[in-house]
Amino acid sequence: MTSASQALEADLTDLLERRTKIPVAPDADLFELGVVSSLFAMELVVHLESTYDIAIVGPDLVMENFRSVQAMAALVRRIQDRVGAGTGV
Amino acid sequence: MRAPVSERPDAAAVALVDELVGDLAGTWDTSGVLPDPVLRKLGGAGLLCAQVPEVYGGPGYSSLRNGELTAHVGGRCSSLRSIQTSQGMAAWTVTRLGTERQRAAYLPRLVGGELAAVAFSEPGAGSDLSTMETRARIDGDELVLDGHKVWITGAAYADLVVVFAGYGDAGTAVMVPAGAPGVTIERVPEPLGCRAAGHANVRLDGVRVPLDSVLGGRPGQSLPLLVTIALAYGRISVAWGCAGILRACLAAATAHARGRRQFGRPLAEHQLVARHLAELFTAERVASRACADASASWDGNSPDLVTATMLAKYVSSTQAARGAATAVQVLASAGARDGHAVARAYRDAKLMEIIEGSNEMCELMLARHALSAA
Numbered sequence: 433m434t435s436a437s438q439a440l441e442a443d444l445t446d447l448l449e450r451r452t453k454i455p456v457a458p459d460a461d462l463f464e465l466g467v468v469s470s471l472f473a474m475e476l477v478v479h480l481e482s483t484y485d486i487a488i489v490g491p492d493l494v495m496e497n498f499r500s501v502q503a504m505a506a507l508v509r510r511i512q513d514r515v516g517a518g519t520g521v
Numbered sequence: 522m523r524a525p526v527s528e529r530p531d532a533a534a535v536a537l538v539d540e541l542v543g544d545l546a547g548t549w550d551t552s553g554v555l556p557d558p559v560l561r562k563l564g565g566a567g568l569l570c571a572q573v574p575e576v577y578g579g580p581g582y583s584s585l586r587n588g589e590l591t592a593h594v595g596g597r598c599s600s601l602r603s604i605q606t607s608q609g610m611a612a613w614t615v616t617r618l619g620t621e622r623q624r625a626a627y628l629p630r631l632v633g634g635e636l637a638a639v640a641f642s643e644p645g646a647g648s649d650l651s652t653m654e655t656r657a658r659i660d661g662d663e664l665v666l667d668g669h670k671v672w673i674t675g676a677a678y679a680d681l682v683v684v685f686a687g688y689g690d691a692g693t694a695v696m697v698p699a700g701a702p703g704v705t706i707e708r709v710p711e712p713l714g715c716r717a718a719g720h721a722n723v724r725l726d727g728v729r730v731p732l733d734s735v736l737g738g739r740p741g742q743s744l745p746l747l748v749t750i751a752l753a754y755g756r757i758s759v760a761w762g763c764a765g766i767l768r769a770c771l772a773a774a775t776a777h778a779r780g781r782r783q784f785g786r787p788l789a790e791h792q793l794v795a796r797h798l799a800e801l802f803t804a805e806r807v808a809s810r811a812c813a814d815a816s817a818s819w820d821g822n823s824p825d826l827v828t829a830t831m832l833a834k835y836v837s838s839t840q841a842a843r844g845a846a847t848a849v850q851v852l853a854s855a856g857a858r859d860g861h862a863v864a865r866a867y868r869d870a871k872l873m874e875i876i877e878g879s880n881e882m883c884e885l886m887l888a889r890h891a892l893s894a895a
């Protein structure tokens with residue numbers, strides 16, 4: 433894993449642990465833990481957007497993308513790659 | 522008391538609102554109808570959804586500036602402001618949930634005079650939208666919708682209805698032309714408040730739309746997330762509208778208390794009446810600060826916008842409901858007539874404690890936030 437990916441996961445883990453007050457493993461299923469309400473998911477969307485200078489819109493708003501720290505990190509990387517490749521939706 | 526110059530709606534926008542509304546809000550309230558040309562003119566000037574960016578032909582207002590415009594409209598006519606809330610929510614939904622192609626297709630229409638309503642609620646799904654029964658399914662290159670939506674603001678005037686529906690175990694938001702075969706729109710008779718806002722029940726019987734009307738290009742997103750994102754705009758808009766209600770009530774109450782004399786002096790010189798004025802002044806300031814704080818989060822794209830918006834909606838609507846009752850108390854018989862500004866405020870503000878997350882729903886969500894943030 434690149435250091436950028438590690439930093440991304442660390443940032444998300446930190447935010448989630450601060451808010452949920454439980455330890456959150458990168459692959460933990462946040463829905464099964466019951467810690468991501470739709471309001472918190474929206475907060476996460478805006479957090480990722482403002483921190484990583486991306487737009488999470490349209491088809492990317494599937495809950496699956498917010499199921500775990502890893503899923504969110506993968507989403508950010510996909511969007512960054514897409515923008516880099518000039519194929520944004 | 523006034524917003525900094527850069528955050529005020531431009532003078533032309535305010536003048537257009539003032540010219541179109543004039544002294545007609547009371548008449549619209551009693552007749553229950555907003556004239557079509559008023560809606561088309563405001564809509565065509567982009568002022569029903571003023572945050573639509575300039576690239577799509579919109580005014581490109583910030584949240585704060587649009588909020589001040591919303592308060593201005595709300596202070597004059599909550600029915601018109603309700604239309605503004607729905608139109609703005611529709612535009613925001615397209616912006617957030619749509620693809621770039623869909624933004625380019627729909628946003629120019631929404632600032633070009635076409636009107637849109639947004640449909641979540643159903644007979645069995647009010648506060649608990651997870652029980653929504655409206656379903657979407659794919660048939661070839663079309664999406665088919667079946668369901669029943671209730672109390673949809675502006676649906677009686679709308680060209681487009683943004684319909685939220687279940688799709689499999691996920692969800693979708695779809696742009697449905699109000700005139701599509703299978704769509705039936707029936708007005709809610711005699712609503713308690715915002716009487717001219719065109720609330721209607723919307724039936725969808727096998728309504729077919731092309732797949733490219735599905736926001737995001739294909740169905741199957743998270744329904745709670747879609748709804749939460751769409752409602753965030755509705756909430757901040759209602760909050761600013763309620764700040765406007767409080768401004769109108771404060772103006773009406775102070776003017777009356779200054780002019781009307783009882784027991785040999787102006788009402789304002791009776792201390793118990795003065796307290797009403799102090800409470801109204803405080804309510805307006807508190808609501809406006811909560812709204813401005815939330816809008817600052819929107820404009821900075823800060824994650825705080827989620828909670829700040831909930832807080833603004835809760836503070837502003839509860840203050841407006843109480844403040845409007847206070848204003849009626851100060852005006853007494855002078856305001857006790859349907860169509861009068863404070864009488865409208867009294868009925869309109871009460872409904873703002875119910876929509877876009879009732880008081881109780883706001884309290885539950887704020888408590889949940891308090892528990893996780895503290």
Ligand SMILES: Cc1cc2nc3c(=O)[nH]c(=O)nc-3n(C[C@H](O)[C@H](O)[C@H](O)COP(=O)(O)OP(=O)(O)OC[C@H]3O[C@@H](n4cnc5c(N)ncnc54)[C@H](O)[C@@H]3O)c2cc1C
Nearest residue numbers: 639640641642647648672673674872875876877879881882
């Ligand atoms: C003027 C107006 C405009 C509207 N415009 C629209 C629109 O444009 N689009 C749209 O989709 N809908 C619209 N609605 C519908 C509105 O969203 C719903 O009325 C609202 O969500 C509340 O649902 P309900 O009326 O079914 O009340 P219910 O959900 O039945 O609630 C009744 C009462 O019980 C309380 N309650 C419910 N659950 C709980 C709980 N768990 N804990 C504590 N208290 C609880 C509620 O707060 C409320 O006080 C509008 C309604 C009005 C009045």
